[in-house]
Amino acid sequence: MKITIHRGTDQIGGCVTEYEHEGWRLFVDYGEELPGSPKTGELQVDGLTHGDLSKSALLITHYHGDHIGSITKLPEALPIYMGEVAREIQLVLSNHLKTVFPAHKEMVKLLQKVHTFKAGIDFTFGPFNIIPVTVDHSAFDAYAFRIEASGVSAYHTGDFRLHGFRSSNFFKMLEQYVGKVDYVVCEATNILRPNATSKKESALQRELESLFKEKKSTVVYLSSTNIDRLFSLYHAALKAGRPFYVDKYQKDIMDVVVNSKSMWTKSSLYRYGKYEPETLMYHQFDKNRFFVSDSFKEFLDKKGYVIIARSNERFEDLLEQIPGEKQKVLSMWNGYVKEGTEAYNENLANSLNDEYDYMHTSGHIDMKDLREFFHQLQPKAIIPIHTDSPDEFAKEFSDEWQVIRLYDGQSITLTSIYGVDLCGTKI
Numbered sequence: 001m002k003i004t005i006h007r008g009t010d011q012i013g014g015c016v017t018e019y020e021h022e023g024w025r026l027f028v029d030y031g032e033e034l035p036g037s038p039k040t041g042e043l044q045v046d047g048l049t050h051g052d053l054s055k056s057a058l059l060i061t062h063y064h065g066d067h068i069g070s071i072t073k074l075p076e077a078l079p080i081y082m083g084e085v086a087r088e089i090q091l092v093l094s095n096h097l098k099t100v101f102p103a104h105k106e107m108v109k110l111l112q113k114v115h116t117f118k119a120g121i122d123f124t125f126g127p128f129n130i131i132p133v134t135v136d137h138s139a140f141d142a143y144a145f146r147i148e149a150s151g152v153s154a155y156h157t158g159d160f161r162l163h164g165f166r167s168s169n170f171f172k173m174l175e176q177y178v179g180k181v182d183y184v185v186c187e188a189t190n191i192l193r194p195n196a197t198s199k200k201e202s203a204l205q206r207e208l209e210s211l212f213k214e215k216k217s218t219v220v221y222l223s224s225t226n227i228d229r230l231f232s233l234y235h236a237a238l239k240a241g242r243p244f245y246v247d248k249y250q251k252d253i254m255d256v257v258v259n260s261k262s263m264w265t266k267s268s269l270y271r272y273g274k275y276e277p278e279t280l281m282y283h284q285f286d287k288n289r290f291f292v293s294d295s296f297k298e299f300l301d302k303k304g305y306v307i308i309a310r311s312n313e314r315f316e317d318l319l320e321q322i323p324g325e326k327q328k329v330l331s332m333w334n335g336y337v338k339e340g341t342e343a344y345n346e347n348l349a350n351s352l353n354d355e356y357d358y359m360h361t362s363g364h365i366d367m368k369d370l371r372e373f374f375h376q377l378q379p380k381a382i383i384p385i386h387t388d389s390p391d392e393f394a395k396e397f398s399d400e401w402q403v404i405r406l407y408d409g410q411s412i413t414l415t416s417i418y419g420v421d422l423c424g425t426k427i
């Protein structure tokens with residue numbers, strides 16, 4: 001089995017990986033490069049962007065733009081596979097954005113023909129046997145893949161973490177579905193961010209609940225598809241006795257999760273409690289505004305609220321009209337509000353206006369947990385991707401493991417015996 005990292009050896013996002021065996025090609029992820037990353041331009045990959053596609057397929061780990069965002073640029077004949085609930089969430093998101101972004105209109109069309117797989121149920125493609133392994137990440141229904149061909153196995157981690165609500169069963173699941181593998185192709189997002197994951201998602205939820213009890217009126221900004229955080233906020237608001245408000249788009253996303261048959265949705269986290277999230281009503285004559293009646297204002301004044309907002313005019317208008325001394329909370333990566341960076345989001349920064357609580361924890365694994373993870377899988381070698389510093393990663397782990405530092409476009413042959421036929425640099 002040969003592996004080629006077409007992109008993503010030295011940047012977070014935009015990763016495209018190819019596993020090849022006997023002329024069959026299995027690709028993993030085809031997303032966008034993130035703002036602030038080195039721009040490599042449009043990829044030209046035989047058997048993916050052009051050429052013979054009859055022995056090619058693409059697996060999507062999860063719905064974040066840096067993993068799925070460019071699939072509309074691929075030829076129509078290419079079969080694409082992703083998680084069932086992830087596809088539904090992407091559909092709601094793309095339907096929401098399609099009037100503003102033509103690419104999302106294309107995405108809605110493409111999603112109709114995307115194949116889905118189920119957690120733990122293996123399937124084959126040519127000589128490959130693939131087991132999708134469900135992982136905890138800031139995207140819901142996210143996957144890692146165990147990929148095997150001719151007795152050689154690789155575990156492709158996707159984006160994941162071990163400090164979320166759904167992380168506790170992870171090692172048991174690895175034992176059951178993955179066992180030991182020859183290679184790990186591993187995300188290494190947090191190698192240069194040692195403090196990013198100091199907090200567990202459950203600890204963050206307790207802090208949110210305390211805040212909602214203490215402050216009567218809270219407005220939270222987060223990614224609309226960060227499902228675990230969204231439901232965490234909802235239950236924290238319920239426990240604090242605050243009414244919880246979202247707009248229709250956000251409620252549609254929550255409904256997809258609540259009504260889905262994902263293995264996770266048996267958990268009470270993804271069920272509605274005594275009160276369902278309230279949907280903010282649009283103004284009858286002006287769909288760019290929410291309807292704010294006097295009785296609604298009185299109710300908010302009496303009970304307080306937690307509002308899930310996004311930085312746009314409709315929410316700005318709402319916040320101007322409703323009562324209460326509003327405590328704003330940023331519950332996503334704060335790189336978006338750091339002026340002078342390419343990821344800077346001016347609208348979000350303006351909405352927060354420098355007066356906010358930062359309450360967030362990373363969707364990615366930290367290095368301590370990664371080490372434990374490698375101990376379980378016992379790989380012969382690790383290939384870092386989805387990182388801005390593969391060299392630091394190699395330094396961190398080469399005391400115990402062979403780390404193969406590849407460059408974009410470089411290939412190696414993976415073998416089941418120790419060592420690799422390496423056409424590049426080994427650290």
Ligand SMILES: [Zn+2]
Pocket residue numbers: 012013064066067159386
């Ligand atoms: Zn990613």
Ligand SMILES: [Zn+2]
Pocket residue numbers: 062064137139159
């Ligand atoms: Zn992600």
